[in-house]
Structure formats: C-alpha cells, structure tokens
Amino acid sequence: MHIALVTGHETRPEDASFERLVAADSQPRALAGALADRGHDVTMYAPTDQEVSSGSDEVAPGVTLELAYVGATGEPGSAKRYATFLEETWRDDQPDLAHSFSCSAGLAVVAGDDEVPLVLDCRAVEVPPTKSLQDARWAKLQTALGRRAKRTLVSGHPQADELARRGIPRSTMSVVSYGVDLAVFAPEGDAAPRTDLHRLVCADGLVADQGAEKVVAALPHVPGTELVIAGGPSLNAIDTDDDAIRIRDLAERLGVAARVTMVGTLPAAELADLFRSADVVVSVPDNDTPRGPSCVEAMACGAPLVATDVDDIVLDGVSGVTVAAGASPDRLAVVLRRLVADDPRRTAYGIAGADRAAACFSWGRVATDVETAYTSAVRTGHFTGRDLTGKYRIG
Structure with missing residues (x-):
C-alpha cells in the first residue's frame, strides 16, 4: 500500500535522517518505520522553512521523506503552499491514502487533493469544550475534517465521546494507542541518579494546563518527595522560558x-x-487534553502511574491510579501520598504496566491497529499479508 504520512511538524533539511526524525517527532516517524517493516511503501511529508532542492530522500528502507518549503510556520500563505506542494506531488503519483497528524496537515491534504482518502489523527489534539474564539474556530475545523475523513484515530473512548458530541461520526472512529520503542523503554536498564527522597516524575512538558503546575501545587502535602519535570525547551533554555519561570515562581x-x-x-x-x-510517574492535564506518549513509555519502564482518565492507557487499580481531569491539587496529593507510602502496590502496578506496554503498545501492535483503520478507510480491498506481497492489493 502506498501511504502518505503528512505532518505539521517543521523539519529542517539537516535533520533528514531517520534517527533525527524519530528524535524530533517520534510517533509519526516510528510508525513510518513500522509500516515499512510490514511491507508498505511509506512517504512522509513535512513542512520546512528552508529552501530545499527538489526530489525525495529515502531515510529508511521503505520510507521516503519529502520536505515542502512553506516559509515560516504561521506565515501568511504557508498553509496554501503546503497544499499546493501536495497537489503537485500527487498529480502523477497519488497515494492510496493520506494519514494526517494534525488539523493543519489534514487541511493541506484536503485542499491539495480531495480525492485521496483521509485518515485524520486526533490523538494529540485537544478536545475539551472550547473557551475562546480561536479555540472555537480550531474545533470547527477539526470537526469539519473529521466529517470529511474516511477514518478518525482517537486515543481512547473519552476522546471519542467528545468528538462524537461535536458531530464526527462515531462509526468512523478507531481507538489506536501510542507506540513505544521497547528496546529503549524497558524495566531493565540504568536509572537516573536520585536523592534519598521519594521521586515523582512528570514528563508532559511545562505548558499551562498540562499538569506540571498541579503536581507542584500538590507537593507541599506530599512530604519527603521530590518532583522532576521533563519536557519543554532544552535544559540550557530553561532559565529564560516563560513556562519554566511560571512553575519556578x-x-x-x-x-x-x-x-x-x-x-x-x-x-x-x-x-x-x-x-x-x-x-x-504523574500525568494529570488540567483538562481533557489527550496526553502524549509519556504514559506508555513510563509504563514500559515499569513505573507506576497516577494519571487522568482521559484515555484507555492506564488501567485504574492495575497499572496505576486514575483521577478525574478536574481533580484538585488536594485530591491529587491524597492519591500521591498513599501510593508513595505503599511499596508493594507500586511494585505490582509497575510489573502490570510493563506487561501491558509490551502486549499492547509495541510498534508492531500499533501498526496492526493502524492497518485495520486504513482498511476501513479505503474499503476497496484487503491486506494480503507480508508473506504474500507485503502490499495492499485492490479487489
């Protein structure tokens, strides 16, 4: 099957190696590799703000990268240039489907060639009730694309419920988890140095509403415990980052x-x-924002989790504890204090989480689930399996 993976993540030409691509935007790039391993012909499309020579680069076996010069992100005309690039590229080599990883990428696909079946990936898109005019416009675009898409990928049933309320047909939705590199994220391996204090880790970043502030607000009521926050800018830019300054204050x-x-x-x-x-490991966004892959990666490392119940990743009482998205810092502190003090329960959650990650979130499993969604999107054929041709055969 000829698959176009269309991202909105700006990529620079000097980063056009598979290893750097995965480091910069792990989920689409790793999925490309997993699909290629299953015999598909995968082309990744990414915008760039630098002039690039024409042509494409094979960045991994079966994976080709096409960079589209669109100017600076948000610059007037950038979206139109991305759509025009796709239209011209697909004029003589139309993919079997296009999988977009953001609303901006989905818009470029539809504007570029509305005959290509669209798979809209909403797993990393915020879906709470809108609070501002800009949010409302973005939600309206997301809903319009979801109605147009042949298939919509969601992170879990809570997200599916919200998108269905907005008018995206539930019959076109597929629940697909994030993938994890089990060779890197595993219980066996080195551990970062630590003090004698208990350690909480929050790896969802520093942006407001992503949960780091709520964990900081709970910390006074969780004695003998430190908090390490990962994500956001590089370490050398932390001191001047507005979000970091807000959390430090x-x-x-x-x-x-x-x-x-x-x-x-x-x-x-x-x-x-x-x-x-x-x-x-704590992942508690202040709203129903679907979390990134950090929960899956932490589970794969055998870490117990406290997480909001915005998706189906963490099983309450099995691999961790779930709390409501609107839980107060006081409520979070109670949950954390009890879990930190309960070594046997943490150990049990860690073992169960690592087993669940290995069984449900490997890239092989995720690629299989994505293939099933693709089959539903195209609806004109069937997968023959890699042992026969490794391709998608029509008829």
Missing part, C-alpha cells in the same frame, strides 16, 4: 522550590533512565 511561593527540578526535553534513552528512577 509557583514552587517558591509554596516553599517547595528545593524539591522541584526541571530538566528540559531529554533524549529517549535519558528519559527512560529518568522513568526507571521514579517512584511514581
């Missing part, structure tokens, strides 16, 4: 600044070391 006002450390965005191997050093 909150920690100082609450008297817990000595127990809060921000380490910035980490390479995958270092993030795995950090997860293995944690007593509990």
Whole structure:
C-alpha cells in the first residue's frame, strides 16, 4: 500500500535522517518505520522553512521523506503552499491514502487533493469544550475534517465521546494507542541518579494546563518527595522560558522550590533512565487534553502511574491510579501520598504496566491497529499479508 504520512511538524533539511526524525517527532516517524517493516511503501511529508532542492530522500528502507518549503510556520500563505506542494506531488503519483497528524496537515491534504482518502489523527489534539474564539474556530475545523475523513484515530473512548458530541461520526472512529520503542523503554536498564527522597516524575512538558503546575501545587502535602519535570525547551533554555519561570515562581511561593527540578526535553534513552528512577510517574492535564506518549513509555519502564482518565492507557487499580481531569491539587496529593507510602502496590502496578506496554503498545501492535483503520478507510480491498506481497492489493 502506498501511504502518505503528512505532518505539521517543521523539519529542517539537516535533520533528514531517520534517527533525527524519530528524535524530533517520534510517533509519526516510528510508525513510518513500522509500516515499512510490514511491507508498505511509506512517504512522509513535512513542512520546512528552508529552501530545499527538489526530489525525495529515502531515510529508511521503505520510507521516503519529502520536505515542502512553506516559509515560516504561521506565515501568511504557508498553509496554501503546503497544499499546493501536495497537489503537485500527487498529480502523477497519488497515494492510496493520506494519514494526517494534525488539523493543519489534514487541511493541506484536503485542499491539495480531495480525492485521496483521509485518515485524520486526533490523538494529540485537544478536545475539551472550547473557551475562546480561536479555540472555537480550531474545533470547527477539526470537526469539519473529521466529517470529511474516511477514518478518525482517537486515543481512547473519552476522546471519542467528545468528538462524537461535536458531530464526527462515531462509526468512523478507531481507538489506536501510542507506540513505544521497547528496546529503549524497558524495566531493565540504568536509572537516573536520585536523592534519598521519594521521586515523582512528570514528563508532559511545562505548558499551562498540562499538569506540571498541579503536581507542584500538590507537593507541599506530599512530604519527603521530590518532583522532576521533563519536557519543554532544552535544559540550557530553561532559565529564560516563560513556562519554566511560571512553575519556578509557583514552587517558591509554596516553599517547595528545593524539591522541584526541571530538566528540559531529554533524549529517549535519558528519559527512560529518568522513568526507571521514579517512584511514581504523574500525568494529570488540567483538562481533557489527550496526553502524549509519556504514559506508555513510563509504563514500559515499569513505573507506576497516577494519571487522568482521559484515555484507555492506564488501567485504574492495575497499572496505576486514575483521577478525574478536574481533580484538585488536594485530591491529587491524597492519591500521591498513599501510593508513595505503599511499596508493594507500586511494585505490582509497575510489573502490570510493563506487561501491558509490551502486549499492547509495541510498534508492531500499533501498526496492526493502524492497518485495520486504513482498511476501513479505503474499503476497496484487503491486506494480503507480508508473506504474500507485503502490499495492499485492490479487489
């Protein structure tokens, strides 16, 4: 099957190696590799703000990268240039379907060639009730694309419920989890150095509403415990980052600044070391924002989780504890205090989580689930299986 993976993540020409692509935007790039391993012909499309020579580069066996010069992200005309690039590229080589990883990428697909079946990936898209005019416009675009798409990928049933309320047909939705590299994220391996304090890790970033502030607000009521926050800018930019400054100011006002450390965005191997050093990994966005892959990666490392119930990743009482998305810092503190003090329960959650990650979130499993969604999107053929042709055969 000829699959177009269309991202909105800006890529620079010097980063056009598969390893750097995966490091920069792990989920689409790793999925490309997994689909190619299953015999598909995969082309990734990404915008860039730098002039590039024409042509494409094979960045991994079966995976080709096409960079589209669109100017700076958000610059007037950039979206139109992306759509025009896709239209011209697909004029003589139309893919069997296009999988878009954002609303902007989905819009480029539809504007570029509305005959290509669209698979809209909403797993990383915020879906709470809109609060501003800009949010409302973005939600309206998402809903319009979801109605137009042949298939919509969601992170779990809570997200499916919200999108269905907005008018996207539930019959076109497929629940697909994030994938995890089990060779990197595993219980066995080094652990990051730590103090004698219990350790909480939050790896969802620093942006407001992603949950780091809520964990900081709970920390005064979880004694003998430190918090390490990963994500956001690189470590050398933490001191001047507005979100980091806001979190640091909150920690100082609450008297817990000595127990809060921000380490910035980490390479995958270092993030795995950090997860293995944690007593509990916390993922508690302040709204129903679908979380990124950090929960899956932490589970694969054998870390117990406390997470909001916005998807189907963490099983309450099995691989961790779930709390409502609107849970207060006081409520979160109670949950954390009890779990930190319960070594046997943490160990049991960690073992169950690692087993669940290996069984449900490997890239082979995720690629199989995505293939099933693709089959539903195309609806004109069937997968023959890699043993026969490794391709998609019509008829």
